[in-house]
Amino acid sequence: MSKTATMTLPPRRKRSTAPPKLRDWRAPRTAGEFFVLAVLVLMAAVTMVPFFVMITSALRTPAEAVPSNMWDWPTIPSGAGFTEAWGLLQNNVLNSFLVVVPASLLTSFVGAFNGFVFSKLKFRGSNLIFTLILIGMFIPYQAVLIPLVRFLSATGLYGTIPGLILTHFAYGIPIATLIFRNYYASLPKELIEAAQIDGATNIQVFTRVALPLSVPGFIVSILFQFTSQWNNFLFGLIVVPDPKMQVATVALNNMSGSLTVEWNVVMAGAALIAIPTLVLYLTLSRYFVRGLLAGSVK
Amino acid sequence: MSHRTVLRPLAAMGAALALVLTGCSGPSEGTGSETSEPTDSLEIFSWWTASAEAAALSALTTEFENTYPGVEITNAAVAGGGGGNARAVLQTRLQGGDPPDSWMAGPGELARQYYDAGVIQPVTDVYDDELRAAIPSAVLDNMTIDGEIYSAAAGVGRGNVLFYNKELVESNGIELSANTGMDDLMGTVDRLKAAGVTPFCLGDATIFGDQVILDALLLASLGPDARNGLFDGSTEWTDPGVAEAVENYQTLLANANTDHSALTSSEAAGYLADGKCAYYIAGDWAYGYLKQAGAEDQVDFGYIPVPDTAGEYIAIIDTFVVAKDAANVVNAKRWLQSLSTVESQRAFSLEKGSIPVRTDVPMDGFPPYQVAAAKDFAQDTIVWGFSTGQIGTPSLLQSFGDAITAVNGGGGVDAFQAAMASAS
Amino acid sequence: MKFRARLSNNLPRLLLIPSILISLVFVYGFISFTVVASLSNWDSFALDLSLREPWYQTYIELFANPRFQIGLRNQLIFTVGFLALTTVIGLVLGILIHNVVLAKGFFRTLFLAPYALSFIVTGVVWRWLFNPETGVNLLLDVLGINSVLEAIGVGPLKPGWLTDPSLVLTVNDALGAAFPPLRDMGLQLGIPVAMIPIIIAASWQVGGFAMAMTLAGLGTIPEEMIEAARVDGASSWQIYTKIVIPNLTPTIVSTLVILGWTSLTIFDLVVAMSGSGPGFATEVPGIFVYEQSFRAFRFNSGAAASIVMLIAVSAVVVPYLARAYRNQEEGS
Numbered sequence A: 001m002s003k004t005a006t007m008t009l010p011p012r013r014k015r016s017t018a019p020p021k022l023r024d025w026r027a028p029r030t031a032g033e034f035f036v037l038a039v040l041v042l043m044a045a046v047t048m049v050p051f052f053v054m055i056t057s058a059l060r061t062p063a064e065a066v067p068s069n070m071w072d073w074p075t076i077p078s079g080a081g082f083t084e085a086w087g088l089l090q091n092n093v094l095n096s097f098l099v100v101v102p103a104s105l106l107t108s109f110v111g112a113f114n115g116f117v118f119s120k121l122k123f124r125g126s127n128l129i130f131t132l133i134l135i136g137m138f139i140p141y142q143a144v145l146i147p148l149v150r151f152l153s154a155t156g157l158y159g160t161i162p163g164l165i166l167t168h169f170a171y172g173i174p175i176a177t178l179i180f181r182n183y184y185a186s187l188p189k190e191l192i193e194a195a196q197i198d199g200a201t202n203i204q205v206f207t208r209v210a211l212p213l214s215v216p217g218f219i220v221s222i223l224f225q226f227t228s229q230w231n232n233f234l235f236g237l238i239v240v241p242d243p244k245m246q247v248a249t250v251a252l253n254n255m256s257g258s259l260t261v262e263w264n265v266v267m268a269g270a271a272l273i274a275i276p277t278l279v280l281y282l283t284l285s286r287y288f289v290r291g292l293l294a295g296s297v298k
Numbered sequence B: 001m002s003h004r005t006v007l008r009p010l011a012a013m014g015a016a017l018a019l020v021l022t023g024c025s026g027p028s029e030g031t032g033s034e035t036s037e038p039t040d041s042l043e044i045f046s047w048w049t050a051s052a053e054a055a056a057l058s059a060l061t062t063e064f065e066n067t068y069p070g071v072e073i074t075n076a077a078v079a080g081g082g083g084g085n086a087r088a089v090l091q092t093r094l095q096g097g098d099p100p101d102s103w104m105a106g107p108g109e110l111a112r113q114y115y116d117a118g119v120i121q122p123v124t125d126v127y128d129d130e131l132r133a134a135i136p137s138a139v140l141d142n143m144t145i146d147g148e149i150y151s152a153a154a155g156v157g158r159g160n161v162l163f164y165n166k167e168l169v170e171s172n173g174i175e176l177s178a179n180t181g182m183d184d185l186m187g188t189v190d191r192l193k194a195a196g197v198t199p200f201c202l203g204d205a206t207i208f209g210d211q212v213i214l215d216a217l218l219l220a221s222l223g224p225d226a227r228n229g230l231f232d233g234s235t236e237w238t239d240p241g242v243a244e245a246v247e248n249y250q251t252l253l254a255n256a257n258t259d260h261s262a263l264t265s266s267e268a269a270g271y272l273a274d275g276k277c278a279y280y281i282a283g284d285w286a287y288g289y290l291k292q293a294g295a296e297d298q299v300d301f302g303y304i305p306v307p308d309t310a311g312e313y314i315a316i317i318d319t320f321v322v323a324k325d326a327a328n329v330v331n332a333k334r335w336l337q338s339l340s341t342v343e344s345q346r347a348f349s350l351e352k353g354s355i356p357v358r359t360d361v362p363m364d365g366f367p368p369y370q371v372a373a374a375k376d377f378a379q380d381t382i383v384w385g386f387s388t389g390q391i392g393t394p395s396l397l398q399s400f401g402d403a404i405t406a407v408n409g410g411g412g413v414d415a416f417q418a419a420m421a422s423a424s
Numbered sequence C: 001m002k003f004r005a006r007l008s009n010n011l012p013r014l015l016l017i018p019s020i021l022i023s024l025v026f027v028y029g030f031i032s033f034t035v036v037a038s039l040s041n042w043d044s045f046a047l048d049l050s051l052r053e054p055w056y057q058t059y060i061e062l063f064a065n066p067r068f069q070i071g072l073r074n075q076l077i078f079t080v081g082f083l084a085l086t087t088v089i090g091l092v093l094g095i096l097i098h099n100v101v102l103a104k105g106f107f108r109t110l111f112l113a114p115y116a117l118s119f120i121v122t123g124v125v126w127r128w129l130f131n132p133e134t135g136v137n138l139l140l141d142v143l144g145i146n147s148v149l150e151a152i153g154v155g156p157l158k159p160g161w162l163t164d165p166s167l168v169l170t171v172n173d174a175l176g177a178a179f180p181p182l183r184d185m186g187l188q189l190g191i192p193v194a195m196i197p198i199i200i201a202a203s204w205q206v207g208g209f210a211m212a213m214t215l216a217g218l219g220t221i222p223e224e225m226i227e228a229a230r231v232d233g234a235s236s237w238q239i240y241t242k243i244v245i246p247n248l249t250p251t252i253v254s255t256l257v258i259l260g261w262t263s264l265t266i267f268d269l270v271v272a273m274s275g276s277g278p279g280f281a282t283e284v285p286g287i288f289v290y291e292q293s294f295r296a297f298r299f300n301s302g303a304a305a306s307i308v309m310l311i312a313v314s315a316v317v318v319p320y321l322a323r324a325y326r327n328q329e330e331g332s
Helices: A031-058 A080-120 A126-138 A141-154 A161-185 A189-197 A202-213 A215-230 A234-239 A248-255 A263-296 B003-024 B051-067 B081-095 B109-116 B129-134 B137-142 B166-171 B182-194 B208-232 B240-254 B265-273 B285-292 B329-339 B342-352 B368-379 B394-408 B413-423 C002-014 C017-038 C057-064 C066-099 C104-116 C119-129 C136-142 C145-152 C172-178 C180-184 C195-219 C223-231 C236-264 C268-273 C285-294 C299-331
Strands: B041-046 B072-077 B102-105 B152-158 B161-165 B198-200 B277-282 B301-305 B312-322 B381-384
Touching: A031 A080, A031 A263, A031 C066, A031 C104, A031 C119, A031 C195, A080 A126, A080 A161, A080 A202, A080 A215, A080 A248, A080 A263, A080 C002, A080 C017, A126 A161, A126 C017, A126 C299, A141 A161, A141 A234, A141 B081, A141 C017, A141 C285, A141 C299, A161 A215, A161 A234, A161 C017, A189 A202, A202 C002, A215 A263, A234 A248, A234 B081, A248 A263, A248 C119, A263 C104, A263 C119, B041 B051, B041 B081, B041 B329, B051 B072, B051 B152, B051 B329, B051 B342, B081 C285, B102 B109, B102 B329, B109 B312, B109 B394, B137 B312, B137 B381, B152 B329, B152 B342, B152 B368, B161 B166, B161 B265, B161 B285, B166 B277, B166 B301, B182 B198, B182 B208, B182 B240, B208 B240, B208 B265, B208 B277, B208 B312, B208 B381, B208 B394, B240 B394, B240 B413, B265 B277, B265 B285, B277 B285, B312 B329, B312 B368, B329 B342, B394 B413, B394 C066, C017 C299, C057 C066, C057 C299, C066 C104, C066 C195, C066 C236, C066 C285, C104 C195, C119 C195, C119 C268, C136 C145, C195 C236, C195 C268, C223 C236, C236 C299, C268 C285, C285 C299
Parallel strands: B041 B072, B041 B102, B198 B277, B312 B381
Antiparallel strands: B102 B312, B152 B312, B161 B277, B161 B301
């Protein structure tokens, strides 16, 4: 792993992006090391409290799943909340996948390309255009609901899954472009120049040189996009109102009645919906950090 | 190739394209289906997604399916935001040219806004003579705009009920009846406090709970005519009657459970059932919550009209309208017709805890509260509910909610009156 | 041949055009619509984009609206509190995990887990946790903190959290003494007690992300620099304040921008936790826009509030970007 601030190109052999072996596990020896570990354990416990409440509520019977019981273990753990929630939500979870997987992949690819152009193929006015694209990231979504719907309806995309994909794409491109622009900024200019001297077109430079080195950047971008799109509520609610095609967050919201709520089912539903994102984070979290490491942070 | 010369006209094109598309597109004009061929589906839209309300809606759809088998009903309900999410979805669906065939509205001002926007169609042909005769004329008038009827009503709720915990009230020597006046009620507050009892139950996690209460208090202080005058300009919001109502509200607030801003209406009803407080001013949906909490009518709790409003009925009516461009017009009108039949009205109200709009529905089998309420509805002066949007614009109701929130935060009566005066 | 070479050279830049077009439509096109709406008479269900007389009236009414004023104050307090707390949490967690001797991966994943939840879910759970009767207040009793406080004579702590409409640290009087005209201002300048739980909940959710940014930033600090300083006899404290934190500055700035975006568009979390709160204690402009547009049908007012929010955000972002480009031009 490079110790300097810029990234050096590793030797051109099979480059593995697997995480480094955990060679540093050892018992704490000094008081300082104990202290660090103790503080982390304490903070971890505090961080897990809301999850504890969520899961124990999900395992209760409806009558017991009320705020006054939140600290107790469930007297008789019952999976009924989960089964009922899954039954209500499974179609919607599928809909969410249908929207978010293509949207996050598409956004990341186009963002990678844009980022490459803005960082390595600069032209006059490119900073201005980049800024203008980036401001798009900061739109309060409530402000654009009505014009969004009118536009989608005029183009025949209102109420459709592709329409929702396009919406997520449009509002995800700025962040994806930002992430990759910073990522490619740390790619040495010499690599590009070497390829250009060899006669490659700009497109070939992108596909043959930059793209293969972009895995960490893609991990960051896909995680970011997947999380924000999966958990998005407002666009899902407004762009695809048909109950058969609703995404999971919208369906979860409908499980709370207007005045009374069955908390065990709702909490179980919330836990189920969080699983895909949690799994993604679990498996890729060290790549996430490595991706940021390679320069998108600056 | 200069990029500026390519990009500038491109920019202008893109912006113009966006403006044109968003500005000019909208619900398609005048394709209101004239076909009399029934289709095989129907889409209805509401915000009844759970428990008693969903069960009541289900009762209606079951009745419809029995009469018209083969029609597939899609129930496009959206929860949350106190109906706000549903309104957002409805508004955007109408803007996007994809209206539901029939949606939940209220008679009065809300229907009028839809009428002005040209998105609903008259349903006068649903009303035959028998139906017209069975519905009180005040209700029919409220559903009529420019001579045509635009809605059909599923049930009626009441907004001016005071529920009380029998044990707490009787053990403190308090007697409540339809003749109890507001001063009498407020006079019992000290007695209850001395006995260590919280006088009022309150649940205003959403401001709706408070709007219902103040609506009833306004009626108590002003009487039906002056109160209705608030909405046609003949009564000023600076009227001393309004001030009195707000002062009563402040007394209630000062003597209610302190965690009220975290409680929903149903949780507040639970407090009453558990004996944590003595009085609960609410709509009669609270009756269902009390039963759910295990309390028994006349054993654990009782009810009277809100003091000084006996003989007056704040009516909260759940109605459906039909979209002008409904894809399934025939089925939508059948839907309105179906929910107006005697059987549907019975089934709906039994689930929801409301009473039928029709006065010719037999009330046997209904809990005693609803039997009594139906009698009252038939003979009382009907006053339209403000807190549920039956009278008054949505904009005014929003100002009402904001003004009450200011009072909740410690604001004064004068500020309330000034805010409402400038909003109307 | 020359044309083909020029085409292939310029092709990538031309391929930017779809992104530019999308941005033009979805961002600038829709903003234009919103600006037009904010100057219009549209205050009922039916669309009405006719120009209001005078055209700026909606904005004047907006800034005179006490609810909007409170929303702006709350937004400022939330933004400052959230940014500070989350950045500190991120720094602390990042540094601790960077230095811990075992289970780095376990801790990293655990602290990132809240970020995977949606704001709505977080809001509901934390609402329960801050219930004054049954939530964290119970812990104060169970853990003996309240007995200690009672022994001191300070009295048991039982905050109302989200149900408390009061403010702390109000500075109206102090400011009024210095600037007499401010004495009559209706708006109370202080920290609503009810905003504190919301700041805590938001920081809990996003703290893991700030930690990840810190870890990445820490990885770019050359080990040799730290080693050299240690050899020279610098204490840990000096190493952190003189080397680590300064080198983390770019990381911290990036984190602040992304957190700033989260904070300025906050909506789902507040609605799920408490809505506008008692006496508007937790009101934020996001809720104002939503209710004005879809509950009151006052679309012109909602649009005006959105434009104000957008301008506020741009005022933060554009200077950052200008600075970042200048640095990058100089650097690369």
